[in-house]
Amino acid sequence: MTTSPPPAAVITGIGHIGPLGSGGRDVITAFVHANTTAIGPLAEFPTHRSTRRLGALIPASALEPTEEARRWSRIGHMAVTACRHAVADAGITESNTLHRFGLVIGSEYGDLQSTEAFDAGFLRRGPRGLSAFLFPNTVMNATAGTVSIALEIKGPMLTLNQPGVAGELAVARAIALLEAGRAPAVVACGVDALFPILYEALGLLNVPSPRGGGEEACTPFDQRHNGPVMGEGATAVILETPEHAQARSAAILAHVRSAHWGGLPARPYRYPALAQLHHRLLDRTLNAAAVPADAIDVAYLSGSGDPDQDTIELALMAGIFGTDRPYITSVTHLVGEHGSLGALRVAAAAMTASSGVMPILDYLRTPIRHDLRFATQPLPATPATVLVHGVARGGVQAALVVGPAT
Amino acid sequence: MTQEDVIPRLKKLMTERLRLAPERTDSLEPDSLLLKDGLGLDSLDCIELLLGIEDEFELEFNEEQEGWMESFTSLATLSQLVLYAKGELE
């Protein structure tokens, strides 16, 4: 038997706050197992001005105002919550353990809500309407700053702005920090919030379902797919070098066997065309993991319900895999779409790798392709080898192989 | 205008602009310490409050000077700043 290469990193903790709950691996496992959706008509937004009604929001009660959170933005509060859950999930109790940790935050829209409020203050009342609190939040790294202060993380801190695959990228980028010896462990967090101006602007740009008619719904990979339904959330993953995890006797949830990202040729703001697709990144990811394609049991895909994205992502899968496996799944139908949802896909993949639990695409009636296998039945409760894959508008593609802790 | 006029308006500003709980600001005495040794306001809080004061009292303060935060020691010192700037004090 050949020896596998050492993992690129180990996952020791996961944490989440979203429309379906707030907590560590138990909460994530529970809502994946339950497979119920948080998507519904939005009561909180002025949707009478919008052409869409559906979405998924974190309940207000899950983000209690506290003395500590006095100056936090809402997205900062989400990120701190998820990161704290992940740190607790990793069994870290001493705050000075985190002093050497790095922090990578991936987000598509960052704290645009604060930027809007800041500018609106000026438009309403001129210079006297400006707020000093809001201005620092207009630069996207403010969320990372909030997390680093709250958790006392003092290693390298990066914020990555990326549509679509901000979550996968945060995890892959954290692993690159480990490779470079910049930190022995990193908290990687994908976070995006949903708020009225974003919801409305996306509607004006005709991004969400229903695009071009049909029912407003979240139906990725199905013939009915006509755009995403928006959600929000924050998911954090604790990644460590095997040596660091061992030195602190951490319980390892899963291994990341490899993580790569790059770009497929695409026009800005567009998905790549079918004719432009190639498999170089997927090949490199599988080779680096020393995992052949037919050893992948489950594949988490972006699965936002955007027809162009669904089409090319499934085409990529069809080019690499046969008809027997993997089971294709996603989390979007549970919590709605946002640009950093990939962090939840990685966290869920870690649970799948560990115990076989995975989301079931129970809404799927007629897949757009018949030469692939979709997760329509639960797997046996055994460890699995999982691919997490995402592709974004503009062509950025990310792929990670997550396997059971051996 | 006197300190008795100014202090309630400062307290209201603190609640609104600094997002402090009303109970917290209501309970402040004129000499209660506002900065590190007391309520815990830092430089960002003080700038935000200063913007509120400029708006509320129709004043304009210069850019950052050394020691500017000393005026924020207490509600009493802050109201002195306002009254002085309004020409109500020598």
Add this chain to the structure above:
Amino acid sequence: MSPLRSRYAARDVVVTAMGVISPYGRGCDAYWEGLSTGRCALGPLTLFPTDGFPSNVGGQVEADTVRSLGSAVRSRANRFVIAAAEEAIHHAGLAPETLRDAAISIGGAGGGMLEAEAWYDHYYHSRENPRLRGALRTMLPASQTEALAARFRIEGPRETPILACSSSAAAIATITDWIASGRVDVGLAGGVDSLTRICFMGFNALKLLDKRPCRPFSQDRQGMSISEGAAVLVLESHAHAAARGARIRACVAGSGIASDAFHPIAPPANAEGAVRAMQEALTRADLTPREMGYVNAHGTGTIQNDRSEAVALEQVFGAGNVLVSSTKSLIGHTMGAAGAMEAVATLLALEAGVLPPTANLDVPDPEVPFDCIAHTPRSNAVACAMSNSFGFGGQNVSLIFRHPCTFE
């Protein structure tokens, strides 16, 4: 704290080309002409109305330069970064196949917010203009990276790091890491920011802008001057550059990234994060402070930053033991582009053997115990130089360059 070691055998990383758009004009030649003559490019901003705000002084890329950058359909930030990348790629002489696999890391803070502000102004006043909606597609900083990748057909790993004022310094450190670990052989590292009303209004609201051109390290300094620009560097492994006969400009000897975890905008009095970033850079470069000939400072001109930075420099180098100057005194604070633009200034200084001055330094602050090269450029052929960026939110990045390069 013991230094961390890379898990891969290090591959020396070299700079083979650079491109710049600055308030001095288009290109590295115009940039160096301004820096090496100590000409302050700061003055009244004219890009948007500034009435009603305490300060209206800053740096601005001149209209003639902007017009020369081609299509006005793109956002201002897109036009800057594409032009800077064009210059760098042209001088590097990279073949299309090489470019295809190159990495990209372009830092920024504001993205295409200037154009998005115009859309929002209409939307806020209930007259949303569909013709302005295109601005929303170039609003995010990631869209500048995306535009570069599309324009030059680049498919390697890419990212848009946002670390406030340290964004593009982090981009350089990032590409260096990816080359050193073998992920890629070549990368474009840089940053861009255009002036935006939000940036102008915000720094005014924080009372951090000098009413005059900024005066870093001066006793009577009163704040910073905002500005704009772009810089892109081509970085390669030495082996790759040598194999294709590329001109090697300098080597990236080391870099450090550390966080204060202290306050949303203020640095800690002991400048602990900045010290760690500089020490990590020195350790990775295998250099002692004594071997550093020059430090290109973060040097914004605010009372707090310059004081904190002086404390950090004294801790690392000892009082008076290195020459220091602030490029921001000449071109202003270019936000997300600052790290890369000041890295280029440092590299050009190394090549020319001339250190750019700190402008407007009439009365040096006695609490800054360094020769900050007041007013006049200094002829001084140094071999190693450091460039520092200490951004809002406690983001500290330190870069060290060496020229000429020495290899094992």
